[in-house]
Amino acid sequence: MASHRKSRPTSTRVPGVRTPVLATAALTSVALLSQTAEATPSADGRPSVEEVQKKVDDLYRQAESATEKYDAAKERTAGERKHVDTLLDDVAKRTAALNTAREELGSFAAAQYRTGAVTPGTATFLLADSPQDYFDQTHLMSRLTSRQKGMVDDYVTAQAATLRTRRKAVTSLRTLTRSQNDLRTAKSTVQEKLSAARKLLSTLTAQEKARLAAIEKQKQQEAARKAAELARKQAAAAQAAKRRSTSTSSGTSSGSGTSSGSSSGSGTSTSPSDGTYAAKAAKALDFARAQIGKPYVWGATGPGSYDCSGLTSAVWKAAGVTLPRTTYDQVNAGTTVPLTDAQPGDLVFFYDDISHVGIYIGDGMMIHAPKPGAYVREESIYYGGASIIHSVVRPA
Numbered sequence: 589m590a591s592h593r594k595s596r597p598t599s600t601r602v603p604g605v606r607t608p609v610l611a612t613a614a615l616t617s618v619a620l621l622s623q624t625a626e627a628t629p630s631a632d633g634r635p636s637v638e639e640v641q642k643k644v645d646d647l648y649r650q651a652e653s654a655t656e657k658y659d660a661a662k663e664r665t666a667g668e669r670k671h672v673d674t675l676l677d678d679v680a681k682r683t684a685a686l687n688t689a690r691e692e693l694g695s696f697a698a699a700q701y702r703t704g705a706v707t708p709g710t711a712t713f714l715l716a717d718s719p720q721d722y723f724d725q726t727h728l729m730s731r732l733t734s735r736q737k738g739m740v741d742d743y744v745t746a747q748a749a750t751l752r753t754r755r756k757a758v759t760s761l762r763t764l765t766r767s768q769n770d771l772r773t774a775k776s777t778v779q780e781k782l783s784a785a786r787k788l789l790s791t792l793t794a795q796e797k798a799r800l801a802a803i804e805k806q807k808q809q810e811a812a813r814k815a816a817e818l819a820r821k822q823a824a825a826a827q828a829a830k831r832r833s834t835s836t837s838s839g840t841s842s843g844s845g846t847s848s849g850s851s852s853g854s855g856t857s858t859s860p861s862d863g864t865y866a867a868k869a870a871k872a873l874d875f876a877r878a879q880i881g882k883p884y885v886w887g888a889t890g891p892g893s894y895d896c897s898g899l900t901s902a903v904w905k906a907a908g909v910t911l912p913r914t915t916y917d918q919v920n921a922g923t924t925v926p927l928t929d930a931q932p933g934d935l936v937f938f939y940d941d942i943s944h945v946g947i948y949i950g951d952g953m954m955i956h957a958p959k960p961g962a963y964v965r966e967e968s969i970y971y972g973g974a975s976i977i978h979s980v981v982r983p984a
Contacts, residue, residue, distance in 0.1 A: 640792060645972075651781035651782050652944055653941055654781060656916060657770075659887060663914070679757055682746060682749060785960075810970070811967070811970040815951060815968035818952035818970075825929075866933075868904075869907070871908075873903075875906035876899070876949070877955065879894065884961070896946065896957045897918060899957045900945050907984070915937060918937075930980045935947060935980070936954055936980050937977075938976045952968055
């Protein structure tokens with residue numbers, strides 16, 4: 589088993605304070621023993637609470653990643669199904685038109701046969717399955733009227749178009765089958781991961797569950813501290829920008845009347861876009877706050893439950909902005925901005941595979957649908973640490 593002991597620091601002294609060597613050694617030993625007791629599996633081979641937490645978190649994250657793949661496959665399947673239905677409708681209409689044209693050609697041939705206008709061989713040809721063969725018999729063309737020639741041409745053209753449409757329908761049906769297989773695979777993966785997580789949690793004792801809750805509380809406290817730190821940085825940056833704006837306005841107003849008028853026009857040109865985004869974001873956030881407390885359900889887009897990208901797409905739809913269905917597409921549906929410049933309404937994406945998203949509400953906080961078993965809630969964007977934040981995107 590790999591050792592969990594940390595390397596000894598080079599110095600344990602604080603300037604101006606002398607620490608007895610024996611006392612330092614004793615304290616260090618207690619700390620190391622405590623860490624080892626928490627991190628090392630028990631004697632019966634059971635994993636530690638920390639190992640259980642890490643495993644459960646990994647399973648939930650894998651489930652969420654599979655959920656986004658499920659959402660993508662579901663959307664792709666719906667699109668392919670619609671395309672196939674359109675093609676099949678087209679094939680049915682074309683086939684009906686061909687049957688009508690075929691009947692008209694048969695009527696012409698029968699009438700000409702009765703009147704002796706054409707030879708029996710010609711009538712047989714017009715009633716055959718392949719009118720194209722007629723064009724190989726050029727010596728008979730002169731016996732057809734121009735109207736009949738046009739009908740034969742139209743029939744052959746329509747027949748070729750119908751065959752092409754049928755081939756497209758067959759190809760689309762194959763694509764649909766692959767999408768449905770992907771959908772089933774993604775669904776099975778989600779269910780498998782969630783089942784494994786639930787099974788793992790069910791093995792915990794009451795004491796271990798209490799310990800797990802305490803660890804989670806510590807994580808939340810650290811996340812809240814980082815959120816407050818980001819809020820302070822953003823507030824300081826906003827104040828600095830305001831001072832620069834005030835300084836620029838003062839300098840401009842002391843100049844000529846012409847330059848002052850120019851400055852006023854410039855200010856008017858920038859404020860509407862900011863105001864438009866702020867207004868849309870306010871509507872989006874009002875909707876988001878109204879969803880707090882609703883359960884996370886993978887593949888759900890509301891109104892009673894959501895997964896993470898289902899929530900963000902519904903939130904911005906309420907503000908009149910249509911977003912793609914999945915996190916993979918939503919991350920490209922706007923302008924990427926630095927985290928320090930994040931504004932309420934921006935989308936915050938997480939993990940290298942972009943499998944989670946929340947909507948920023950300011951002060952380092954967001955509203956999101958966290959994971960299976962949880963509910964839509966406000967939470968620090970640092971809920972899983974700073975390292976998992978992928979990017980921030982302004983969608984409108």
